[in-house]
Amino acid sequence: MADLQRDPCPDRIIQDTGGAFGMGAIGGSVFHFPKGLYNSPRGSRFQGGAQAVRMNAPRVGGSFAVWGGLFSTLDCAFVYARQKEDPWNSILAGGATGGLLSLRQGFGPMGRAVMISATLLALMEGVGITLTKMSAQQDQMPPVMVEEAPMAPQMGDQAQQGAAPSWFGGLFGAKKEEVKSYVKDEVLESFDSPMPPTFDYK
DSSP states (O other), X not given: OXXXXXXXXXXXXXXXXXXXXXXXXXXXXXXXXXXXXXXXXXXXXXXXXXXXXXXXXXXXXXXXXXXXHHHHHHHHHHHHHHTOOSHHHHXXXXXXXXXXXXXXXXXXXXXXXXXHHHHHHHHHHHHHHHHHHHHHHHHHSOOOOXXXXXXXXXXXXXXXXXXXXXXXXXXXXXXXXHHHHXXXXXXXXXXXXXXXXXXXXX
């Protein structure tokens, strides 16, 4: 599986070399500045820390740049040799880089460096593949729609709804009011009858 976040192979060497130099310079500054502060006399600790950074940070950055440039060069060589872009290129390039950088120390240290570098690159590639699969599965999962249950109207809302005029209320409520008023008129008329009542049977 190709890594789409990286540049094409010829440009990748320059990018990785510059990135490795920046990482080494920043890491060397963070490491050597407190060391220079501690080893400097009182009154000139800050100057001592800054001097330690100037002396050691470029050296550490250069070492990282050599490792990153060599790793990217070997990675591109394995890509062109195998005609395939997969994690095995990075693993093989990491092992070969560790072996070449420790070649002057002998075959024993070189073999150990090859194993350590290849193992570290394999772990890094495995973590990257796992994170990529997890993000892809999360993107493929459909969104879960949560339906809200309808809330029961309260007594005050029902009273307001009954009092508020509406189109349906105008159609059906008016008739009910007319019926109520008609019944009320009949009751009132019955009370208006002459007194005493007559009981004539026909």
